[in-house]
Amino acid sequence: MDHHPYKTREGGATVTVFVPYDCQNHCPFCINKQEYADCSGFSLAKIIDSIRTMDAITPRCDFVFTGGEPLANLDALQQMLDAIPATHKVYINTTFPVQQHTSPEEMIAFTERNRDKITCMNISRHLQKYVEEGPDELLGRIACPTRINCVLYRNYPAHKLVDYVERFLPYGIPIQFRYDYTATTPENLYEEENDKILQDLRRLFTYKGLDGCRMRNGFHFQYKGLHMTYHKTLPYSTIVETDENGVTYDILYDILIKQNGDIHSDWTGVKMDVEGYRHVVFEPYDLHVINGNVDF
């Protein structure tokens, strides 16, 4: 065993599935793109086997589909969704892409068919446009709950933030702003004074409260009734900690199913010891409200 015994939160670590097909885009902050350069070894069947393995170990964990572009192959996505029992929450990270082979109507119909399976569709719409975007009206027609994800990357145009938020008000879609998480460290995760994004958001919108855990946090804001979050997370997902009995654990927050079906215990290329995870120790989830109100 080249790792400490595993510990995770009640219910199990979130399982992120990398779909075995790519997107058409080249966003400058993308850290997944290089993994799609060579698609040999990608296997839908092996991914589905690994989904079943994770369901058997933690029947109530959350699943997240990411890519690549989950909606680029609705057939394959349907097969993966169908492998996940209703005990799990399921999130899909997508650009809700403009694509030649699949019409917007087909994508909307997909959300209607799967509205009971999809907990939330997280749709990337950045302040600067990196991808061809379909009309916003389309997002208002998605049948499952939706959220907008917006990476505030490097020298983002802060003066455009209010107009940007106004865009989504007619549809009442909450927005999650995100820090470029490759730049997050344990030291700056909760640091507020020198965080330019936080200062911009505090200036423009109404600050409501903060929740967080060892790994990530959310600063919550409101604007004309719309709920917005500024989310920061560390670039890895394992925390090594020794408990009061002197036992050192690898505390897992995210588990990944890679495009070839391999299961990893971190974003940093570490393969998971699946047999070890069958004996994982659970702790209460350490996410808690730190100040104010985050539920509004």
Ligand code: SF4
């Ligand atoms: S759409 Fe997503 S996966 Fe594709 S390049 Fe942009 S960030 Fe990367």
